[in-house]
Amino acid sequence: MSNIEGFSIDRLDLSGAKALVTGGAGFIGSHLVDYLIKIGCQVRIFDNLSTGSIDNINNQAEFLLGDIRNQEEIKRAVAGVDFVFHQAAQINPAKAVQDPMFDFEINAQGTLYLLMAARQAGVKKILLASTNLYGNATYPNPQVGEYVPILGMANSLLSPYAASKASAEAYFKVFNDEFNLPTVRLRYANVYGPRQKSKGGSGVLAIFTERALQNQPLSIFGSGNQSRDFVYVADVVRANIQAALSNQANGQIFNIGSGKDTTVIKLAQKIISLTNSQSLIEYLPVRVADFEHVNIDIKQAKDLIEWQPLTSLDSGLTNYIEWLAR
Numbered sequence: 001m002s003n004i005e006g007f008s009i010d011r012l013d014l015s016g017a018k019a020l021v022t023g024g025a026g027f028i029g030s031h032l033v034d035y036l037i038k039i040g041c042q043v044r045i046f047d048n049l050s051t052g053s054i055d056n057i058n059n060q061a062e063f064l065l066g067d068i069r070n071q072e073e074i075k076r077a078v079a080g081v082d083f084v085f086h087q088a089a090q091i092n093p094a095k096a097v098q099d100p101m102f103d104f105e106i107n108a109q110g111t112l113y114l115l116m117a118a119r120q121a122g123v124k125k126i127l128l129a130s131t132n133l134y135g136n137a138t139y140p141n142p143q144v145g146e147y148v149p150i151l152g153m154a155n156s157l158l159s160p161y162a163a164s165k166a167s168a169e170a171y172f173k174v175f176n177d178e179f180n181l182p183t184v185r186l187r188y189a190n191v192y193g194p195r196q197k198s199k200g201g202s203g204v205l206a207i208f209t210e211r212a213l214q215n216q217p218l219s220i221f222g223s224g225n226q227s228r229d230f231v232y233v234a235d236v237v238r239a240n241i242q243a244a245l246s247n248q249a250n251g252q253i254f255n256i257g258s259g260k261d262t263t264v265i266k267l268a269q270k271i272i273s274l275t276n277s278q279s280l281i282e283y284l285p286v287r288v289a290d291f292e293h294v295n296i297d298i299k300q301a302k303d304l305i306e307w308q309p310l311t312s313l314d315s316g317l318t319n320y321i322e323w324l325a326r
């Protein structure tokens with residue numbers, strides 16, 4: 001039995017299976033690659049290194065440098081694999097506003113190319129890194145349940161990034177239902193942990209931690225009582241692996257979060273305390289279209305794939321701080 005960062009992986013046996021991780025040089029994808037290799041999987045990474053880093057690439061994995069917008073490259077990447085973990089994406093909401101077509105080509109069209117290749121290659125299961133689609137300062141006070149209907153949701157999407165990620169989800173559903181390609185969609189909350197960068201679409205936790213380590217002020221927009229759900233990257237990795245292995249995970253959407261709300265003020269105080277920082281908290285006017293609370297219901301992942309988050313915010317933050325300060 002092995003133990004990785006506090007969770008048992010004795011039942012997560014993928015020995016001999018072949019997995020493709022798109023975006024495997026990125027923050028979440030690279031952790032997924034490392035864990036898949038530890039549990040006996042043969043892993044291929046497909047990444048164009050646009051936001052990912054060569055330093056994140058596990059030297060036991062096969063690395064294909066390629067772009068999700070290139071259909072031929074994707075076909076080569078998918079050939080011969082059992083599982084596909086699709087983490088590659090354009091993740092910067094501001095970039096999606098500046099250039100919606102670029103965002104569409106990677107997040108929607110690229111996902112469609114990948115599904116077509118996976119269907120043709122007969123993969124056992126393909127999993128999508130999706131998002132809490134309201135989590136981009138676009139929707140007032142959302143209650144993010146497990147079963148937000150796609151059509152209803154389409155009427156609520158207020159950013160190009162949300163639209164492209166929702167398109168990816170819609171194609172996943174269609175390929176599952178119409179083409180019998182086993183799919184799973186995992187909607188991540190705010191993921192944090194080692195290898196996360198504070199720039200280009202990352203959230204408040206990474207920015208606060210970097211600033212606290214430099215004793216710079218932490219800026220809170222509004223009262224600080226707005227809350228978010230922060231989930232540690234190892235928990236997200238385990239959710240992917242459990243969903244890949246579980247026969248119960250077939251076609252569904254699973255919310256993957258801590259299931260707990262943390263206010264921004266509490267987060268700032270926690271980070272200042274854990275880093276022994278001299279940082280002050282400064283309050284700035286509330287930003288237009290910022291949303292108040294996110295309520296991530298993780299019941300379906302608990303019930304169907306027996307997944308639950310195991311890393312507390314304190315212990316995950318401690319790991320992240322150690323990594324940043326290394």
Ligand SMILES: NC(=O)c1ccc[n+]([C@@H]2O[C@H](COP(=O)([O-])OP(=O)(O)OC[C@H]3O[C@@H](n4cnc5c(N)ncnc54)[C@H](O)[C@@H]3O)[C@@H](O)[C@H]2O)c1
Nearest residue numbers: 023025026027028048049050051052067068088089129191
């Ligand atoms: N980090 C979070 O809090 C969070 C929350 C919700 C969903 N997600 C989703 O999780 C996934 C991984 O996000 P992350 O935070 O690890 O981001 P990341 O930027 O670290 O990883 C994305 C990876 O995809 C690669 N990539 C980007 N465009 C590509 C292209 N055209 N072709 C091939 N590779 C390409 C990048 O080089 C990078 O390695 C994304 O799909 C993202 O939407 C992340």
